[in-house]
Each structure stands twice: as C-alpha cells, then as structure tokens.
Amino acid sequence: MDDGAIWSVIVSQxxxxxxxxxxxxxLLAALLAVxxxxxLVIALMEVYGHWSxxxxxxxxxxxxxxxxxxxxxxxxxxxxxxxxxxxxxxAAVLALGLRSTAYQSQIFRGAIQAVPQGQLVAARAxxxxxxxxxxxxxxxxxxxxxTGPWTNEFSSExxxxxxxxxxxxxxxxxxxxxxxxxxxxxxxxIFAVVGLLYFIVNWAGNRVxxxxxxxxxxxxxxxxxAA
Amino acid sequence: MTSLLEVRDLxxxxxxxxxxxxxxxxxxxxxxxxxxxxxxxxxxxxxxCINHLNPPDAGTVLLDGEELTARxxxxxxxxxxxxxxxxxxxxxxxxxxxxxxxxxxxLGTDRKEATELAMTELDRVGLADKADSxxxxxxGGQQQRVSIARALAMQPKVILFDEPTSALDPELTGEVVSVxxxxxxxxxxxxxxxxxxxxxxxxxxxxxxxxxGHIIEQGPPDRLFTAPEHERTRSFLQVIAAHDHEGDGGTx
Numbered sequence: 001m002d003d004g005a006i007w008s009v010i011v012s013q014x015x016x017x018x019x020x021x022x023x024x025x026x027l028l029a030a031l032l033a034v035x036x037x038x039x040l041v042i043a044l045m046e047v048y049g050h051w052s053x054x055x056x057x058x059x060x061x062x063x064x065x066x067x068x069x070x071x072x073x074x075x076x077x078x079x080x081x082x083x084x085x086x087x088x089x090x091a092a093v094l095a096l097g098l099r100s101t102a103y104q105s106q107i108f109r110g111a112i113q114a115v116p117q118g119q120l121v122a123a124r125a126x127x128x129x130x131x132x133x134x135x136x137x138x139x140x141x142x143x144x145x146x147t148g149p150w151t152n153e154f155s156s157e158x159x160x161x162x163x164x165x166x167x168x169x170x171x172x173x174x175x176x177x178x179x180x181x182x183x184x185x186x187x188x189x190i191f192a193v194v195g196l197l198y199f200i201v202n203w204a205g206n207r208v209x210x211x212x213x214x215x216x217x218x219x220x221x222x223x224x225x226a227a
Numbered sequence: 228m229t230s231l232l233e234v235r236d237l238x239x240x241x242x243x244x245x246x247x248x249x250x251x252x253x254x255x256x257x258x259x260x261x262x263x264x265x266x267x268x269x270x271x272x273x274x275x276c277i278n279h280l281n282p283p284d285a286g287t288v289l290l291d292g293e294e295l296t297a298r299x300x301x302x303x304x305x306x307x308x309x310x311x312x313x314x315x316x317x318x319x320x321x322x323x324x325x326x327x328x329x330x331x332x333x334l335g336t337d338r339k340e341a342t343e344l345a346m347t348e349l350d351r352v353g354l355a356d357k358a359d360s361x362x363x364x365x366x367g368g369q370q371q372r373v374s375i376a377r378a379l380a381m382q383p384k385v386i387l388f389d390e391p392t393s394a395l396d397p398e399l400t401g402e403v404v405s406v407x408x409x410x411x412x413x414x415x416x417x418x419x420x421x422x423x424x425x426x427x428x429x430x431x432x433x434x435x436x437x438x439x440g441h442i443i444e445q446g447p448p449d450r451l452f453t454a455p456e457h458e459r460t461r462s463f464l465q466v467i468a469a470h471d472h473e474g475d476g477g478t479x
Contacts, residue, residue, distance in 0.1 A: 122315035125280055126329050126381060127305030136332055141319050220318045220363035 009186055010193060013179045020175030021197050024161045027092055027171060032157055034097030039104025044134070046105070047112050057105065064102035069163050072099055077167040092164035100157055107153060111145035112138060144213075144221045151209040158202050172197060229292045231256045231416050232385050237276050237286035239269070246272045247283070248440035252418075254385060259417035260445075261427040264437035265463060270420040271312075273437070274387045277418070278307045290384060305333060308378030308386035312393050314370040316362040322349065322373045323358040329381045341380075348376040352406050368399030372406055379410075386410070388419040401425075424471045428452065436460045 042060060045053040064072070077091040086094075115138050123133035162173040170178075176194045180187050230253040239247040246269040254260060262270045276283040279300055288295040295303045316325050327345035330336035336344065349355045352372035362370055371391055378386050391407070392400040404426050411417055411430040419426065427434055428448050435445040436455070443457050452468075455461045 116315075116318075118311065118313060118315040119317060121280060122309075122311060122317070125278060125304060125307075125309040125311075126377075127301045127303070127333055128329075129301055132332060136328065137317055144319065218319055218363075219361040 006186070006189055009183055010189070013183070013190070016175050016179060017172065017193065017197065020170060020172035021201070023089075023169065024158075024164075024171040024173075025201065027089065027096070027161045027164060027169065028158050030093045031097040031100050031161075032154065034093060035100030035104040035153075035157075038098070038101040040108050042101065042105035043108035043112055046109050048130075048134070061102045061105055064099045067099075069096065069099060069160055070166055072096070073163060073167050088164070088168045091167055092161075092169050096157065096160055096164070099160075100153065103153055103156075104150070107146050107149045108142065110149070111142040114145045115141045141221070144216050144218075147209065147213040147216065151206055151213070154205055154209060155202050158205065159198065162198070229289070230254060231258075231291060232277070232418070233289040234273075234277060235287045235289070237273065237283045237288070239272055239276050239281065239283050246440055247276065247286075249286070250437075250440070250442055252435065252442065254416055254418055257414040257416055258432045259411045259415070259419065259430060260433045260435055261423075261431040261448075262418065262420045262435045262437055263422060263427070263463070263467070264443075268437045269440045270437055271389050274309075274389050274418065274420055277387060278304050278309060280309075305381055306384045308381060308383035310371070310374055310378055310386060310388045310391050312390040314362070314367070314374045314394070316370050316374055316377070318362055320361075321358065322354065322360050322362070322365070322376075325362070325373055326376045326380045329377060334381070345376070345380055348379045349373070351379065351409075352376045353402075366399060367395045368402045371395065371403045375403075375406055375410070385416040385418065388417065388421065390420055392421060392423050422467055422471075424467065436463070438463070 042057045046057040049057070067075075072095040073092060076095040077086065077088060080086060080094070081091055119137050119141065120133055123137045124130070128136070161171055164171055165173045165177070168174070172194055176190050180190050183190075232252075232254040234250060234252040237247050237250045238245070250269070250273055252260075252273075262273065264270055272281060275281040276286075277288050277295075279288075279295055279297075282297075290303055290306060293299070293303070316322075317328065320328065323342070323345055326348055327338075327341040330341040330344055331338060346355060346358065349358055352375055354369060354372055354376065357365060357369060357373070360369075362373070365373065375386075375391075388407070392403050395403065400423065404423055407417070407419070407426055408430040411426075419431070421427070431448050433445055434448050434451040436443045436451065436457075436459075438459055444451070444455065444460055451460065452464060455464065
C-alpha cells in the first residue's frame with residue numbers, strides 16, 4: 001500500500017475514531033465522578049467514622065483494588081447485568097467507577113490525614129460543628145494535597161477506559177478494531193493513531209490539572225516541584 | 228453574684244495517670260488569672276477540660292451560670308475563646324479570612340459586617356496591614372496575634388490562653404505579651420497558662436499555682452511572688468524568676 005492510501009484511510013476513518021474517543025471520554029468522566037463522590041465519602045468514613053464504618057471502607061477498598069479491572073468489567077456486565085437491565089456502558093461506569101472509588105478513597109484519606117490535627121481542633125474550639133469544620137477547614141486543605149495524586153489517577157483511568165472493549169463498549173480501542181476489520185489490515189497504523197489520541201487527551205488533561213493545582217496553591221501549599 | 232467562669236472539682240485521667248485531681252477555680256468578669264506550675268502538672272489539660280476539647284471525667288464547668296454539656300457544646304464554645312501554643316491558624320486562609328470565618332460561618336454575621344469586625348480586631352493586634360497575608364508569610368509572633376484577633380472576633384466572654392508564647396523566640400514574645408496586656412487592661416476576662424513573668428507580674432489579677440494535678444495556692448502576684456505560703460510555690464517561682472532573668476525573658 002502506498003503512502004497516499006494510508007493517509008486516506010486515516011482521514012476517512014477519523015470520524016469513527018473520534019466518536020470512539022468521545023465515548024471513552026464520557027466513560028472517563030462518569031467513572032471519575034463516581035470515584036470522586038464515593039471515594040470522598042469512604043475516606044471521610046475511614047477517618048472520622050465509627051470503627052464499623054472504617055472496617056466497611058477498608059473491606060471495599062481491598063476488594064476493588066484486589067480484582068483485575070477486566071474481571072470486574074465481566075463480573076458487572078454478565079453478573080450484575082444478569083439480574084438488572086444494564087447497558088455495557090453502565091456496567092463499565094459501575095465496574096471502573098467503583099474500582100476508582102477504592103483508589104480515590106486512598107488518595108483522599110491520605111490527604112485528609114495530612115492536614116494537621118490542630119486545624120480541626122482550632123475550628124472545633126471556636127464552636128464550629130464537626131461537619132462545618134470538615135467542610136470549611138479540613139477539606140479545602142486536603143483537596144489541595146490531593147490534586148497531585150489525583151492527576152495520576154486521571155491518567156490511569158483514561159487508559160483503563162480501553163478495557164471496556166471486552167464488554168462491547170464501542171470506545172476508541174473497539175472502534176479501532178472495527179476499522180481494522182473493515183479495511184483489512186492497517187493494524188499498526190490505526191493503533192498508532194489510537195495511541196496518539198490517548199496520549200493527547202492524557203497530556204491535555206494533565207495540563208488542565210496542573211493549572212488547577214497552581215491556581216489552588218497558596219503559601220504553605222505550593223506544588224512540591226514548584227519550590 | 229455568680230462568677231463569669233466557674234470550674235468545680237475537675238478530674239481527668241489519661242490511662243493510669245490522673246492528671247487533674249479535683250481542680251476548682253473561679254474567674255470574675257474582667258479578671259485575668261495566670262496558671263503556673265511545673266510541666267506535666269495538668270495546666271494545659273485544665274484549659275482543654277474547661278472547653279471540653281478533652282472532656283473532663285468528672286466535675287462541672289459553668290459559664291455565666293450555665294453548665295457546659297455535650298448538648299450545648301458548640302454554643303458554649305462560641306463564647307470561650309482559645310489561643311493555642313502553636314497558633315493553629317487556618318493555613319489555607321489569609322489573615323483576614325482567619326479572623327472573619329468565625330463570625331461569618333458560625334455566628335451568621337453578614338460578610339460586610341464580619342469584614343469590618345475582623346479589620347477592627349486585626350488593627351487591635353497591630354496587624355491591619357497584614358490582612359492579605361497567609362499564615363506561612365507571617366512570623367510566629369504575628370501568627371499568634373492573628374490567632375488572638377480570631378478569638379476576639381467571636382466576641383467571647385472569656386479567652387483561654389494555652390502557653391501562648393512558648394513556641395516563640397524571645398524577641399517575638401514581647402509583641403504577643405503586649406497585646407495580651409492591652410486586652411487585660413481593656414477588661415477582657417482571661418485565663419492564661421504561661422510562665423511569662425512580664426504578663427503575670429503586671430497584668431494578672433491573680434496567679435494560680437498548680438502542682439501534681441492540684442491547685443496549691445492562688446493569690447495576687449505581689450503576694451505570691453514575694454510571700455508564697457507554700458515552700459513548693461516559692462522554690463518554683465524562684466527557678467522561673469532566675470531563668471527569666473538569665474534569658475532576659477523577652478518581656479515587654
């Protein structure tokens with residue numbers, strides 16, 4: 001195949017790849033959102049909750065960090081999907097989202113514990129209620145500690161969206177497979193483009209998160225590498 | 228007439244060690260008392276038991292005749308200022324926000340009024356020009372003064388000071404002590420745990436001497452410093468005075 005044919009394949013197939021990428025990004029946004037909300041709840045339970053809640057949180061964490069992502073995807077799609085109506089996209093959001101919850105809860109727990117105890121004590125001594133002291137004093141500081149590790153989690157999960165391939169979510173990697181079947185061959189070329197697309201989204205996402213980290217930085221909370 | 232703050236027979240134990248063995252104390256409106264005594268005697272524990280940061284095992288605390296309980300804790304703490312040894316300013320907030328967060332988020336004062344109040348209190352501790360600084364940009368002495376302004380902004384009935392100058396270099400101690408002296412002469416009711424003789428001699432109405440979880444004796448500084456009743460008090464104050472002289476104490 002000559003060079004012209006290669007380029008025409010890329011150009012003609014690009015809309016499909018971008019559609020796949022868009023599905024992947026939606027999956028990423030949904031699973032990170034699930035992980036953010038539940039991860040924070042579990043972290044707060046583990047730090048401030050009754051011991052039974054701590055045990056529950058740790059158990060959840062161990063289970064979802066201890067099972068491979070692909071196995072979780074299959075379990076949710078074929079297992080849970082066997083009892084309740086679950087699209088492959090929804091199954092992927094649940095499986096990867098709960099897995100991300102486990103990782104994010106660790107990030108947030110560490111970040112909350114990095115806030116000196118005296119901060120909460122000072123707020124409580126003023127007569128602030130516990131929820132308000134956590135919301136006004138502890139979390140704003142903890143979330144600053146968390147942005148760095150969270151950027152890492154963003155990158156991991158972006159790449160993990162490609163695993164949703166196995167349960168038939170038509171995201172970027174599966175689109176690539178379709179294109180390769182339809183155009184007979186071009187394997188190396190198409191996967192190279194797919195790799196580049198993942199790379200670009202990851203790079204852009206990291207840029208945004210670094211900028212966020214800079215904007216949130218106040219004296220005493222500088223980015224470690226900025227010092 | 229009831230005392231502003233009344234502490235009755237407080238007991239507190241950590242594991243095997245009984246830190247407070249029945250401490251009673253009363254503070255009248257506008258009075259300032261300094262608690263002194265060897266370390267490990269329960270002075271800080273006493274302060275932390277008063278506002279239930281460490282709830283006492285037994286005994287009662289009455290503020291204006293009302294007893295502190297687990298149910299009215301937040302409402303009562305709003306009227307009891309607390310100044311910490313290591314300041315504990317909110318790291319992510321500018322000085323101004325540190326001072327106005329209490330009125331705004333706890334008392335529900337509107338933003339404009341809280342800002343004015345906060346600026347007044349910052350001015351009172353001589354730091355109006357540092358309103359936009361973050362704690363990390365302030366010296367220890369400045370941080371402690373902001374934390375005093377933070378306590379004042381809640382317009383408390385009494386302020387408890389837990390070794391407010393112990394974490395400071397001698398040259399920074401003076402600026403904090405002079406703010407505290409000013410407060411005392413403005414009629415603020417204060418209970419101060421400190422070995423800072425400058426404040427104790429000139430601003431305290433009474434010195435309370437504690438040892439081994441008990442109050443050994445208390446009285447006006449003149450009497451306690453010159454003619455203490457107990458040998459234990461006398462020898463302790465002698466050591467403190469000698470040390471203060473030697474290090475020049477940084478007293479203003």
